[in-house]
């Protein structure tokens with residue numbers, strides 16, 4: 090078994106034009122390009138500070154870094170990093186669905202970067218869950234099957250995170266193989282794509298909604314305007330436009346930052362892609378808004394609208410769902426790329442608001458003392474985000490993600 | 504809770520349950536007739552407010568003794584260093600003492616929430632926490648409708664603290680330390696059925712002394728800890744707005760849909776994939 094594996098690795102390595110694969114990786118590990126970019130100047134100090142805080146957190150307990158209380162056991166790290174972060178990573182399953190299942194070829198050029206983004210988001214944001222665990226050494230229990238809490242929504246979500254990361258890694262793996270020049274591996278791995286896509290979409294629908302279902306038992310603790318038994322469906326529908334807005338936002342930045350990696354053809358296609366995404370976003374947002382309206386009518390919560398929390402709810406629904414929805418529609422009709430970007434940013438703010446309203450702001454909204462994240466929680470959150478971006482950049486600069494695949498890939502096609 | 508919504512979920516549930524290979528996603532079993540859960544009846548009219556229960560609880564579980572004074576109207580809460588507290592509530596019926604600790608629900612939200620089964624409803628009735636399994640995610644705290652589990656935020660090896668009804672003592676045939684220590688006989692240990700009968704009897708015999716309700720008989724699907732009070736329960740620190748059905752029920756609908764999604768969605772996706780395959784001849788390679 091082992092020798093067979095070794096042989097396979099050898100053949101894979103040999104593919105790389107005879108050079109040693111390890112030497113190649115070593116040389117690739119070195120940073121490319123300028124080190125003193127404005128982004129790095131901000132990111133590095135934050136990351137160093139964040140690492141110090143994480144060490145403190147593990148030495149003297151969660152309370153030394155966070156403002157969490159007995160009343161609010163989940164704060165920014167869960168409410169933002171995990172719940173919101175995963176919603177933004179939803180673009181990957183939506184796009185793989187469109188491209189691999191519906192075969193809309195138009196979006197093919199952005200699938201790789203979106204899957205990469207999704208994978209890193211899960212790795213880092215779901216990984217932030219580990220920081221929040223009081224007894225992380227026992228995380229192994231529900232994984233190796235010591236103790237399966239199968240009645241737990243969190244059990245389901247945690248497992249899905251894990252499996253989905255594997256699915257996304259498989260979806261992305263041809264890019265890694267192309268980078269390493271491993272032709273045979275690429276062929277094998279790309280054969281797995283469609284299976285991984287189907288598995289990944291199934292997992293995504295379940296854990297995107299599962300993140301909302303986590304809060305179903307906290308019925309009496311969440312403000313009634315945000316609580317309903319339909320939270321799972323709301324989370325699922327909103328993950329569609331949350332994810333796609335992120336794709337628009339990230340794509341717009343990548344197109345500037347990594348300008349020279351992108352082929353002429355794909356540059357030209359960009360506007361068409363953005364318009365298409367805007368249309369899908371608007372549709373999903375319409376469905377979402379309609380659902381929210383139904384739930385509001387059904388729950389007979391009208392009187393709550395005329396309270397402070399009610400105005401806050403209206404701001405979220407009208408200002409950051411309905412308005413960007415119209416903006417998407419408008420910009421789609423008028424081919425206004427700037428408006429699409431604006432709408433995407435507003436939508437993202439709306440999703441952040443929604444997730445935080447449910448998990449942090451509206452959680453125990455009536456308690457005497459309310460939870461606010463400490464500056465240290467914010468720094469750690471930024472550390473997670475910045476590290477993710479750095480890794481993202483590292484990969485983009487090396488692997489064919491935005492760039493076209495190497496020419497031998499074309500040759501191998503039938 | 505209106506009917507159409509429930510039906511909607513029920514339909515999905517039934518679909519899910521029939522499609523599921525096993526029925527492993529059901530929440531904590533509720534076989535009340537088969538197992539007799541044990542519990543404690545607390546009678547506020549008999550409580551002297553001496554806090555003997557607090558003290559023996561601290562000693563029995565190696566926790567520090569509470570130093571704060573008991574003042575009328577000042578509400579103290581259980582904490583990571585105190586599993587049980589006595590409060591003196593000012594009510595329409597005068598001052599009323601009430602003890603507070605874990606309710607040991609029949610269908611505990613905390614145990615349904617726990618992904619490692621660290622929170623566990625024992626067959627005897629007590630709900631216990633098991634440190635060798637817990638990963639400290641605090642989802643039990645999010646889910647418990649009574650806000651009972653407490654977490655040690657200032658420890659590198661934090662524990663969840665909550666009343667365990669002295670499970671170790673019960674296993675050896677003893678009764679919970681607080682029930683044993685109570686000089687006023689305010690705490691009675693027994694099976695839930697006996698306790699409810701006893702409580703009914705007390706209300707029946709002296710209806711003037713009690714409000715006609717046993718808190719814990721129905722709330723949250725029924726709890727192991729039962730309360731009698733001379734003042735309305737919303738005046739003595741209880742949340743009377745909690746639902747009577749069990750809390751794990753709230754996420755059951757979702758959990759039951761999971762197997763059906765797993766069975767139905769992949770073939771559906773594969774079907775669409777096959778159907779669209781030949782639509783685009785110029786793009787043979789879908790393996791990127």
Ligand code: SF4
Pocket residue numbers: 605606607608611612613614630646647648649650651652665
């Ligand atoms: S009161 Fe809370 S902690 Fe105690 S058994 Fe019920 S759900 Fe669990």
Ligand code: SF4
Pocket residue numbers: 613616617618619620621622632636637638639640641642643644663
């Ligand atoms: S904190 Fe521990 S006991 Fe509570 S739900 Fe998480 S793993 Fe279970």
